[in-house]
Amino acid sequence: MKQPKVENKIVLVSGGTSGVGKAAAISLAKVGAEIIILGHDQKRADAAVAEIQRRSGNPLIWAELCDLTLRSAIQDLHQRLVDQNIRLDALINAAGGVTLPQVPTTEGVNTSYALNYGATYWLTTELHDRLRKGARVLNVLGLALVAKNQPVLIPKDPSCTGLTSSQVIDAAFSNKMLLTQALAGRYKRDNITINCFNPGLIRTGMGADASAMAKTLRGLYNVPAKTESKLVAKLALDPRYTQTGILYNVWGHPVEMPARHYTVQKRRDLLAFSAAL
Numbered sequence: 001m002k003q004p005k006v007e008n009k010i011v012l013v014s015g016g017t018s019g020v021g022k023a024a025a026i027s028l029a030k031v032g033a034e035i036i037i038l039g040h041d042q043k044r045a046d047a048a049v050a051e052i053q054r055r056s057g058n059p060l061i062w063a064e065l066c067d068l069t070l071r072s073a074i075q076d077l078h079q080r081l082v083d084q085n086i087r088l089d090a091l092i093n094a095a096g097g098v099t100l101p102q103v104p105t106t107e108g109v110n111t112s113y114a115l116n117y118g119a120t121y122w123l124t125t126e127l128h129d130r131l132r133k134g135a136r137v138l139n140v141l142g143l144a145l146v147a148k149n150q151p152v153l154i155p156k157d158p159s160c161t162g163l164t165s166s167q168v169i170d171a172a173f174s175n176k177m178l179l180t181q182a183l184a185g186r187y188k189r190d191n192i193t194i195n196c197f198n199p200g201l202i203r204t205g206m207g208a209d210a211s212a213m214a215k216t217l218r219g220l221y222n223v224p225a226k227t228e229s230k231l232v233a234k235l236a237l238d239p240r241y242t243q244t245g246i247l248y249n250v251w252g253h254p255v256e257m258p259a260r261h262y263t264v265q266k267r268r269d270l271l272a273f274s275a276a277l
């Protein structure tokens, strides 16, 4: 499927300074969209903006700084978008990481859970009034394809006390899938579609600051990684992708989520838990 040029579309990409987010931003910029990337380090954000502009030939790229582990920082971001009267055509939730500390943030949420799950919930719900009618939200998965056949684990307490780091990551990813379905139902009336997808192997910064084991995995993971993500551009902007609440595989085909784990009750429990995060 060829992606048509899409000037005048504005897309916000979390994690746009590296890996999946940057690959998504490059592909979206190449088809003419205006891109706002989110990062939490000014130098890395500036370098990513320059690289995306250079590789796409599109000057309409800028960065906003936001610590995505904090809901209050996302609320501040929302205010800045309101002040500048910015409305979005797509939101790509691509920030994430597996080597984060398992300690609570200043808001009491486990840091790893906050970045890998909380940020997706907060960005989607807090920025909801910034999304235009017909907008797309895309949540990045990957590890969930391993976790998806396991029962969905909703932590009892946001600091994730009592959970191991791998349980926190499993919960974050399986919850992201469940959340995709839950919010897809909630925002359908606003004509906003919310889907999740497996981006495939993308050249990544994941594990850069990690143990030798994580670095080895990163090395394996990196080959033969891509530096663009055409799938994102299609799912985010191609008018033919109108379904909502879908998990897409790397080829852009829908994958069935296991109904016995992804129940209506679990969706309600997760939304109630997330609202209190």
Ligand SMILES: NC(=O)c1ccc[n+]([C@@H]2O[C@H](COP(=O)([O-])OP(=O)(O)OC[C@H]3O[C@@H](n4cnc5c(N)ncnc54)[C@H](OP(=O)(O)O)[C@@H]3O)[C@@H](O)[C@H]2O)c1
Residues within 6 Å of the ligand: 014, 015, 016, 017, 018, 019, 020, 021, 038, 039, 040, 041, 044, 045, 066, 067, 068, 069, 094, 095, 096, 097, 115, 116, 140, 141, 142, 143, 198, 199, 200, 201, 202, 203, 204, 205, 206, 207, 225
């Ligand atoms: N790479 C792949 O092939 C692949 C495949 C499937 C799924 N995934 C999933 O995609 C997600 C991202 O992975 P990646 O490979 O793109 O990793 P990455 O290259 O390390 O990128 C992580 C991104 O998250 C941002 N970030 C980290 N902490 C943040 C914070 N507190 N506030 C704001 N932004 C923050 C980073 O921003 P800074 O640059 O400012 O630190 C960076 O842009 C992960 O959940 C991963 O499991 C990746």
